[in-house]
Amino acid sequence: MKQQSKHIKQATVELSTAQLAREKAELERTWARPRGVIGWLTDTDHKGIALRYVVTAFVFFLFGGLEAALMRIQLARAENHFLSPDLYNQVFTVHGTTMMFLFAVPIMTALGIYLVPLMVGSRDVAFPRLNAYGYFVYLTGGILLYTSFFLNIGPDAGWFAYVPLAGPAYSPGKRVDIWAQMITFTEISALCGAIVVIGTVFKMRAPGMSLHRIPLFVWAQLVTSFMIIFAMPAVMLASSFLASDRLIDTHFFNPAEGGDAILYQHMFWFFGHPEVYIIFIPALGFVSSIVITFSRRKIFGYTAMVLALIATGFLGFGLWVHHMFATPLPQMGQGFFTAASMMIAIPSGVQIFCWIATLWGGKLSFKTPLLFVLGFVAIFVLGGLTGVMLASVPLDLQIHDTFFVVAHLHYVLIGGAVFPLFGAFYFWFPKWTGRMLSERAGRWNFWLMFIGFNLVFFPMHQLGLKGMPRRVYTYLPETGWGSLNLLASIGAFILASGVVVFICNVIWARRVGEVAGDNPWSADTLEWSVASPPPNYNFHDLPTVNSRYPLWSRLENSPIVRGLSTVKRETLVTSVLDAQPELRFEIPGPSIWPVLLSIATAIAFIGGIFTPWAFLVGALAAFGVFAGWFFGDPNHENKTARNTGERSKTPLTNKELQPGEV
Amino acid sequence: MSARLVIDVSELPHHEFDTYDPVWWGNNFLLAIESSMFAILIATYFYLRQNFAQWPPPLGQLTSSLNPLPDPGYGTANTILLLLSFIPMILVDVSARRGYRAAAQRGLLVCLLCGLGAITLRAFEFSAVKFYWDSNAYGSIVWFMLGMHLLHLITLSCETLLLTVWSFAREFDMKHRVDMVALAVYWYWVVGMWIVLYAIIYFTPRVG
Numbered sequence: 001m002k003q004q005s006k007h008i009k010q011a012t013v014e015l016s017t018a019q020l021a022r023e024k025a026e027l028e029r030t031w032a033r034p035r036g037v038i039g040w041l042t043d044t045d046h047k048g049i050a051l052r053y054v055v056t057a058f059v060f061f062l063f064g065g066l067e068a069a070l071m072r073i074q075l076a077r078a079e080n081h082f083l084s085p086d087l088y089n090q091v092f093t094v095h096g097t098t099m100m101f102l103f104a105v106p107i108m109t110a111l112g113i114y115l116v117p118l119m120v121g122s123r124d125v126a127f128p129r130l131n132a133y134g135y136f137v138y139l140t141g142g143i144l145l146y147t148s149f150f151l152n153i154g155p156d157a158g159w160f161a162y163v164p165l166a167g168p169a170y171s172p173g174k175r176v177d178i179w180a181q182m183i184t185f186t187e188i189s190a191l192c193g194a195i196v197v198i199g200t201v202f203k204m205r206a207p208g209m210s211l212h213r214i215p216l217f218v219w220a221q222l223v224t225s226f227m228i229i230f231a232m233p234a235v236m237l238a239s240s241f242l243a244s245d246r247l248i249d250t251h252f253f254n255p256a257e258g259g260d261a262i263l264y265q266h267m268f269w270f271f272g273h274p275e276v277y278i279i280f281i282p283a284l285g286f287v288s289s290i291v292i293t294f295s296r297r298k299i300f301g302y303t304a305m306v307l308a309l310i311a312t313g314f315l316g317f318g319l320w321v322h323h324m325f326a327t328p329l330p331q332m333g334q335g336f337f338t339a340a341s342m343m344i345a346i347p348s349g350v351q352i353f354c355w356i357a358t359l360w361g362g363k364l365s366f367k368t369p370l371l372f373v374l375g376f377v378a379i380f381v382l383g384g385l386t387g388v389m390l391a392s393v394p395l396d397l398q399i400h401d402t403f404f405v406v407a408h409l410h411y412v413l414i415g416g417a418v419f420p421l422f423g424a425f426y427f428w429f430p431k432w433t434g435r436m437l438s439e440r441a442g443r444w445n446f447w448l449m450f451i452g453f454n455l456v457f458f459p460m461h462q463l464g465l466k467g468m469p470r471r472v473y474t475y476l477p478e479t480g481w482g483s484l485n486l487l488a489s490i491g492a493f494i495l496a497s498g499v500v501v502f503i504c505n506v507i508w509a510r511r512v513g514e515v516a517g518d519n520p521w522s523a524d525t526l527e528w529s530v531a532s533p534p535p536n537y538n539f540h541d542l543p544t545v546n547s548r549y550p551l552w553s554r555l556e557n558s559p560i561v562r563g564l565s566t567v568k569r570e571t572l573v574t575s576v577l578d579a580q581p582e583l584r585f586e587i588p589g590p591s592i593w594p595v596l597l598s599i600a601t602a603i604a605f606i607g608g609i610f611t612p613w614a615f616l617v618g619a620l621a622a623f624g625v626f627a628g629w630f631f632g633d634p635n636h637e638n639k640t641a642r643n644t645g646e647r648s649k650t651p652l653t654n655k656e657l658q659p660g661e662v
Numbered sequence: 663m664s665a666r667l668v669i670d671v672s673e674l675p676h677h678e679f680d681t682y683d684p685v686w687w688g689n690n691f692l693l694a695i696e697s698s699m700f701a702i703l704i705a706t707y708f709y710l711r712q713n714f715a716q717w718p719p720p721l722g723q724l725t726s727s728l729n730p731l732p733d734p735g736y737g738t739a740n741t742i743l744l745l746l747s748f749i750p751m752i753l754v755d756v757s758a759r760r761g762y763r764a765a766a767q768r769g770l771l772v773c774l775l776c777g778l779g780a781i782t783l784r785a786f787e788f789s790a791v792k793f794y795w796d797s798n799a800y801g802s803i804v805w806f807m808l809g810m811h812l813l814h815l816i817t818l819s820c821e822t823l824l825l826t827v828w829s830f831a832r833e834f835d836m837k838h839r840v841d842m843v844a845l846a847v848y849w850y851w852v853v854g855m856w857i858v859l860y861a862i863i864y865f866t867p868r869v870g
Contacts (some may be wrong), residue, residue, distance in 0.1 A: 008670065008671055008673070012665055013665070013666060014665050015666060130688075146723075157729060158744065199688050199691070202687055203684045205688060233699035234698075234702050240664075241706075241802075244795075244802075246797065250796060251796070251798055252706075252802050254799070255713075257797075257799055258713045258714055258800060259802070260710060412760070446747055487818070541668075563674075573684060575681075582678065583675055583676060583678055583682055584671060585676065626820070629826045630828070631827075634826065649678070
């Protein structure tokens with residue numbers, strides 16, 4: 001801000017190759033990532049953490065997909081006995097829980113954690129250790145769910161675990177407790193990710209990247225993070241109430257003692273509907289990046305796009321009751337939620353039309369990422385239309401809890417999130433690994449998934465209209481649902497083969513894929529200005545930007561930032577609105593404390609399933625970890641400053657500073 | 663050799679208070695999360711109240727003459743203590759900003775005592791509620807509200823303890839002065855949240 005501007009000078013300087021090489025060596029030493037098992041546990045590099053999230057979430061995606069395949073085998077014909085009713089309940093519960101909590105939300109956050117610092121021109125995220133902690137907590141939650149599933153005590157009350165079914169009276173045993181604590185783990189992780197992203201976007205942007213120059217991808221991540229902050233506490237409370245009803249006999253959801261089962265639905269969907277947008281809005285960011293790059297044009301209606309994202313974020317909180325139209329709520333209230341549910345079509349429509357307008361006059365380059373985006377538009381529009389249908393109370397009552405809803409939610413979530421995500425994989429894989437995925441395999445991948453997807457889920461609309469309820473393990477031949485179900489099951493295997501093609505493509509590309517170079521797509525955002533994969537410190541000299549499309553507007557003429565340390569992990573902190581340089585901020589390095597804290601968290605919440613005392617033990621352990629975290633660091637900041645003095649900054653030159661004209 | 667236009671940031675400070683520092687933002691967003699949590703908790707309180715003809719419910723057939731309302735004595739004492747704790751915490755806040763180490767240390771010690779006092783009084787507050795958590799939904803929600811706030815009193819006191827020890831044992835450096843200012847924000851938030859909960863738990867049942 002104004003106060004700091006006196007500390008900043010502009011100049012033209014000569015940088016010798018030898019000097020740059022020396023700085024590079026110093027930066028590499030300073031930002032070196034620890035190796036080995038201990039290294040894996042202590043690393044805090046945002047790119048490393050993000051790729052871990054991507055790989056872990058993708059593994060869970062495959063697990064979720066296998067569970068879907070099991071269900072499709074079971075439903076392929078009437079009166080099938082492939083899965084027992086109890087196992088079927090576990091499979092659909094674990095499938096839904098995995099896809100929502102262990103795949104969709106984390107992988108969207110992961111792409112933000114990888115790309116946001118690079119796109120805004122920072123060396124790392126604002127809170128790298130919080131980021132590492134978030135990953136370990138997420139991993140704990142995932143392992144907890146699958147351990148229980150493989151031990152045949154997996155949750156079985158559906159992915160939203162409605163009471164009274166999930167309450168102590170109807171779900172004895174530990175199954176639902178495991179679900180409730182898994183929710184806690186994944187929500188903590190999502191909240192950590194949200195704070196990391198907001199901190200980075202607010203305070204770490206390159207000088208010149210004022211609010212109206214932030215890439216749309218970053219806007220999407222920012223809006224999502226705010227939604228997480230206001231939505232996730234609801235489900236954490238809902239699952240805590242559920243757990244305490246089950247474990248210490250509270251009566252939040254017990255009508256006999258003044259509790260209320262509908263309360264659970266309110267709390268769950270106050271989170272659950274925004275959750276859909278938490279998954280979907282980052283995908284809108286991928287789509288914008290891909291559309292801009294492959295149409296070779298600036299986005300049509302940037303301001304409208306940003307406002308539409310923010311409007312979607314707000315409206316997303318006014319829709320939750322449309323999941324509860326089948327409960328006895330006042331009609332007036334239902335009318336309000338119908339109106340809000342239909343209103344959400346407006347910002348979505350604005351964005352779709354802005355993308356079409358951008359694509360319209362552009363020189364389209366039909367690479368795989370763009371194919372996935374076009375597939376997204378087609379599928380998502382269909383899902384949106386059935387959404388408008390479901391927003392109408394009479395129609396919703398008719399098809400509530402049928403396969404129509406299953407079709408709708410998969411059109412919205414797979415169309416709205418998974419297709420853009422695969423587009424994003426093809427788009428950013430070169431940046432992550434330095435190699436290109438095969439275009440040819442990419443086309444196979446896309447068409448198999450697109451055709452397979454529509455074969456699985458389009459018939460479900462009709463099955464729902466014909467009255468087939470969701471979550472039944474089998475049906476009678478007389479219902480006449482057999483042929484459409486068989487079609488859907490065949491489609492599932494085509495869809496799965498598309499995913500197999502993708503995995504083969506990744507394995508092939510890692511070994512022999514074409515070398516990508518810095519910017520294979522001639523894209524516009526800052527992550528493409530550095531090597532692929534990027535160095536640990538991201539940017540040798542932090543950039544400054546003077547437009548929304550820095551790489552298209554001659555970045556090399558824009559000043560670079562000099563004067564940051566090369567022997568400490570320093571990055572630039574800038575002001576929230578105008579991105580004016582404010583501080584030289586030292587980012588914490590590798591640390592063992594985040595993983596220890598996640599262990600303390602695990603003691604509290606996993607132990608809490610068996611005894612409330614575990615919370616006390618976990619809390620004491622957490623305090624010990626915090627004390628160690630606080631005092632255990634060798635006071636690196638002051639020590640390095642003393643030992644190396646002020647010689648450690650990237651010097652301007654040996655010469656005097658020359659005032660330059662800008 | 664290549665000539666580049668540069669901006670030189672080598673004179674920028676490393677730390678600064680309030681909106682300059684990412685820590686300030688991180689702290690405030692954590693508080694935003696907790697604020698949404700308490701907002702939903704309060705909404706739950708009033709939602710459950712709709713299910714009761716009398717709130718809190720009567721203490722039982724034989725003892726219907728007894729007053730089921732929570733005794734406000736300990737809660738009021740706690741409120742006064744927490745309001746008074748503003749004084750040492752403002753002292754910490756101001757001294758951290760100006761770099762007065764001794765004053766900050768004294769303020770932190772007094773705050774620590776206030777925190778421990780508030781935790782102790784909270785224990786008595788639970789006994790002033792005429793129901794247990796497993797008696798009925800009223801008992802569940804009130805215990806939960808008091809408990810969640812207790813959790814914040816404990817984390818707040820632990821954080822104060824760590825910073826107090828730091829201020830005596832280590833340097834009074836900018837990084838930790840920024841932390842003390844963030845601690846003050848957290849402290850004000852915890853006290854402010856208690857005023858709201860105090861009014862809801864002890865007084866809203868008496869009106870309407």
